[in-house]
Amino acid sequence: MMEQAVVIIGAGLGGLTLARVLHVHGIRSVVYEAEPGAESRTQGGQLDIHDHSGQPALAAAGLTEAFRSIIHEGAEATRVLDRTGAVLLDLPDDGQRRRPEVLRGDLRRLLLDSLPDGTVRWGKKLARASGLGDGRHEVEFADGSTTIAGLLVGADGAWSRVRPLLSDALPRYAGATFIETYLHDVDNRHPRTAAAVGGGAMFAPAPGKAIFVHREAGDVLHAYVELKRPEDWFAAIDFSDPSAKAIVAAEFDGWAPVLTALITDSDTPPVPRMVHTLPIGHRWRRVPGVTLLGDAAHLMPPSGEGANLAMLEGAELADALVRHSGDVEAALAAYEEPMFSRAALEAVDAHRMLDLCLGDDAPAGFLAMMGSVSEPDRQPS
Numbered sequence: 001m002m003e004q005a006v007v008i009i010g011a012g013l014g015g016l017t018l019a020r021v022l023h024v025h026g027i028r029s030v031v032y033e034a035e036p037g038a039e040s041r042t043q044g045g046q047l048d049i050h051d052h053s054g055q056p057a058l059a060a061a062g063l064t065e066a067f068r069s070i071i072h073e074g075a076e077a078t079r080v081l082d083r084t085g086a087v088l089l090d091l092p093d094d095g096q097r098r099r100p101e102v103l104r105g106d107l108r109r110l111l112l113d114s115l116p117d118g119t120v121r122w123g124k125k126l127a128r129a130s131g132l133g134d135g136r137h138e139v140e141f142a143d144g145s146t147t148i149a150g151l152l153v154g155a156d157g158a159w160s161r162v163r164p165l166l167s168d169a170l171p172r173y174a175g176a177t178f179i180e181t182y183l184h185d186v187d188n189r190h191p192r193t194a195a196a197v198g199g200g201a202m203f204a205p206a207p208g209k210a211i212f213v214h215r216e217a218g219d220v221l222h223a224y225v226e227l228k229r230p231e232d233w234f235a236a237i238d239f240s241d242p243s244a245k246a247i248v249a250a251e252f253d254g255w256a257p258v259l260t261a262l263i264t265d266s267d268t269p270p271v272p273r274m275v276h277t278l279p280i281g282h283r284w285r286r287v288p289g290v291t292l293l294g295d296a297a298h299l300m301p302p303s304g305e306g307a308n309l310a311m312l313e314g315a316e317l318a319d320a321l322v323r324h325s326g327d328v329e330a331a332l333a334a335y336e337e338p339m340f341s342r343a344a345l346e347a348v349d350a351h352r353m354l355d356l357c358l359g360d361d362a363p364a365g366f367l368a369m370m371g372s373v374s375e376p377d378r379q380p381s
Helices: 013-024 054-060 064-068 104-113 191-197 231-235 243-250 257-264 306-323 328-358 364-370
Strands: 003-009 030-032 046-048 078-081 087-091 101-103 126-133 136-141 146-154 172-184 201-206 209-216 220-227 271-277 290-292
Touching (some): 013 054, 013 104, 013 306, 046 104, 054 064, 054 306, 064 104, 078 364, 087 364, 126 146, 172 257, 172 328, 191 209, 191 220, 191 257, 201 328, 209 257, 209 328, 220 257, 231 271, 243 257, 271 328, 290 328, 328 364
Parallel strands (some): 003 030, 003 146, 146 290
Antiparallel strands (some): 078 087, 126 136, 172 220, 172 271, 201 209
């Protein structure tokens, strides 16, 4: 059984950023990922990469120039519409690249390609991890293989299998579900909806329901239809059945056809994405030889910060390990305390954002937030 100095569970953006920044500093790591390969599933939609978090992480990884090559130019534009399709707010892309948009899959590929061959081990689903003392952990995978980690990092998302080593907290349903849809070839097939959305992001918030859309490269509109409903309401819907679109669209009765087309005309079956969250301020006492980053550490409602936080934490953890070379515990303590504080503040904002989108005063509260500064430094995405 081989012992690895740094074992990272999860080949998402946070785990890969950690591996890349460690590699830049000559520290080897191994990333274990449950998926069978890099192309085994689509990687989600477009992300805005922030100039105070995700972009510094990419700079620490030495990937700024490569990152610039995958930016979707003009996609920072933001619109807010009401249920009739009337434009309430229209913010153009100012070209300053404070939060340029890229596809998550493109960004993940960039990070994967920056790592030495063999860094990522595919098809390795974590079955269990147990402490051996002295900060070392034995890690066993579903295929029966094992390894020993000198440092174990859980970058394995909402349902992390590393988290139980540190905390008994479990994600809980946040009261809302996002239903994912796509329209393709929109300028030809859906020109009115494409024109309503514009060149970037579009929000149409209302009490208990909202529609959020990103215009992605290749004439694609990627939408999240948001509904504030109990879990059993969604459980009663067979989303693989064609009738699911009509059931969801019925919740938007009276809305403008340019908006409801994002549901009724979807080129893909609607996919529910239930919003779960860990407690605000989730933290743990220092346990030797193991830590978490990203959603594994502080799952919160979508607010445009999740991927950025995970990448920043990957870079900061790597930096702490470099600065405290030879003293893993000092490095973990230096990494965790700022992460806890920042994540708690971000979680408060994320829950507030969810309420602004779906609360009783939507869209007024959402508009007030968006217009509170002339150059907003926070836009949900």
